Amino acid sequence: KAADQGHAEAQFHLGRCSEDGNGVARDVKAAAMWYRKAADQGHADSQHNLAVCLERGAGVPKDLEAAAGWYRKAADQGHLDAQCDLACSYILGQGVGLDHKVALHWYRKAAEQGHALSQLALFRCHVAGRGVRRDMEEGVAWLCKAADQGHDEAQADMGLLCMRGDGVARDLEAGAAWFRKAADQGVARGQFNLGLAYAVGQGVAQSLETAVKCFRQAADQDLAEAKRELGQCYRKGQGVARDPAQAVAWFRAAAEGGDAAALHELAVCYLEGDGVAQDPSDAVRLLRKAIDQGHTASANTLGTCYALGPPGVARDMARAAECFRVGAESGDKQAHFNLAHCYSEGEGVAQDLEAAAKWYRAAADRGLAQAQFEMARSLAADNDPRHLTVAALWLRKAADQGDADAQHALAACHMEGRGVRRDMREAVAWLRKAADQGHAKAQLALGMRYARGEGVEQSHETAVMWWRKAGEQGTWRAWLAVADLLHDAAAHGPASSDDRVLRGARAQAFLRA
Numbered sequence: 001k002a003a004d005q006g007h008a009e010a011q012f013h014l015g016r017c018s019e020d021g022n023g024v025a026r027d028v029k030a031a032a033m034w035y036r037k038a039a040d041q042g043h044a045d046s047q048h049n050l051a052v053c054l055e056r057g058a059g060v061p062k063d064l065e066a067a068a069g070w071y072r073k074a075a076d077q078g079h080l081d082a083q084c085d086l087a088c089s090y091i092l093g094q095g096v097g098l099d100h101k102v103a104l105h106w107y108r109k110a111a112e113q114g115h116a117l118s119q120l121a122l123f124r125c126h127v128a129g130r131g132v133r134r135d136m137e138e139g140v141a142w143l144c145k146a147a148d149q150g151h152d153e154a155q156a157d158m159g160l161l162c163m164r165g166d167g168v169a170r171d172l173e174a175g176a177a178w179f180r181k182a183a184d185q186g187v188a189r190g191q192f193n194l195g196l197a198y199a200v201g202q203g204v205a206q207s208l209e210t211a212v213k214c215f216r217q218a219a220d221q222d223l224a225e226a227k228r229e230l231g232q233c234y235r236k237g238q239g240v241a242r243d244p245a246q247a248v249a250w251f252r253a254a255a256e257g258g259d260a261a262a263l264h265e266l267a268v269c270y271l272e273g274d275g276v277a278q279d280p281s282d283a284v285r286l287l288r289k290a291i292d293q294g295h296t297a298s299a300n301t302l303g304t305c306y307a308l309g310p311p312g313v314a315r316d317m318a319r320a321a322e323c324f325r326v327g328a329e330s331g332d333k334q335a336h337f338n339l340a341h342c343y344s345e346g347e348g349v350a351q352d353l354e355a356a357a358k359w360y361r362a363a364a365d366r367g368l369a370q371a372q373f374e375m376a377r378s379l380a381a382d383n384d385p386r387h388l389t390v391a392a393l394w395l396r397k398a399a400d401q402g403d404a405d406a407q408h409a410l411a412a413c414h415m416e417g418r419g420v421r422r423d424m425r426e427a428v429a430w431l432r433k434a435a436d437q438g439h440a441k442a443q444l445a446l447g448m449r450y451a452r453g454e455g456v457e458q459s460h461e462t463a464v465m466w467w468r469k470a471g472e473q474g475t476w477r478a479w480l481a482v483a484d485l486l487h488d489a490a491a492h493g494p495a496s497s498d499d500r501v502l503r504g505a506r507a508q509a510f511l512r513a
Helices: 008-020 028-039 044-056 064-076 080-092 100-111 116-128 136-148 152-164 172-184 188-200 208-220 224-236 244-256 260-272 280-292 297-308 317-329 333-345 353-365 369-380 385-400 404-416 424-436 440-452 460-471 476-492 499-512
Strands: none
Touching: 008 028, 008 044, 028 044, 044 064, 044 080, 064 080, 080 100, 080 116, 100 116, 116 136, 116 152, 136 152, 152 172, 152 188, 172 188, 188 208, 188 224, 208 224, 224 244, 224 260, 244 260, 260 280, 260 297, 280 297, 297 317, 297 333, 317 333, 333 353, 333 369, 353 369, 369 385, 369 404, 385 404, 404 424, 404 440, 424 440, 440 460, 440 476, 460 476
């Protein structure tokens, strides 16, 4: 009755009831009609809601210019949501000319009155330098205001900044806490990032099971990245029982949601026949699609396919080199290394040692242990003392990352004093690291150090243990070393020495020789 009599507030509320289906049948056309009646009387809430209807085409024909006009009328009356939405219209150029500075003006008006979404928008403008010079400090100040008010998206952004130490002090626990706040409000990004934190134990105690739970919550909201991570969990059996078929299903769902990285993971499943029938040709199709969608890391995998030529894919080094180039030019360090190898060997491209050195260096600078080892090998080739010192530095970088070849080579440097001071204890330490990873040459050398008591207390028993490990990997010299040691023991020891072991060791050595 009040609405029929022209009461603007009543018309607004009747519009809300019609829009929500609250007490009356849901009718968006009736809602838009009542909003317009109240808006024509200057009712700010109705002006804003009518603008939303016009922007979405809900109950009225879509009309972005008219929507922007009603947003401005409400904004001029101090309506905070309208000020924020008008700013957004200028950011996107919807119904008005694109103008970041005008957008910033309206965001700031609303933000200064405590409007959390506008505060978040100001943060993003300052970070991107949109309509204002880039100012991380100013942006973070606005983000803190929004997050402290409980704005869920702002809390998720605060979590990322704390995790990265970007604009704020790096604080993993605080980052995880912000992710949890956002996740508790149902923000998919917050749930996803909290899952990542649990997966690696950043700011929280590591819990793969909890990570899976978080990923599933985000996946249920259709977040493609979360579906991909769930696929990884099922493929690796992390937090759930390993289930390759489930992994493929999640990768496929993520890919259908537009996640290019999921296309790459799906391709790997087809290459390996993991959870799906092996089909390298289908893998190639998926990798090409991933590259087309901007996932340049897939270029290296595609190049590897062409280089290896699995069943159904013709070996083509020219195509492989071109794929490696695409990956390398996008910053993929493994592609840098593979392209360098192509130039070094003249595979798929004309041999060019200078270009090879350039790409090896690029991969090494980005921390790829293989490339760092290759840099060291190249530098040490001429035995120049200056080059040997630099080579040892590259070896150390690779060795610190756990590269067994580099650890073995660095041990040799310490044994011989090449590029580093001679230090048998240091050499033994690096040999042990490589030997523990199953590096046969390191196991042979470590056994020799124990046999001779070099850098370690002499122990023939330990020497034989390491030589046996190396011998079981096909290193015949290791069996020969065992045979020689047992021969000496038989010659100088008691008559009860195990002659069968001696004969067996010698037989192994001669057979392998």
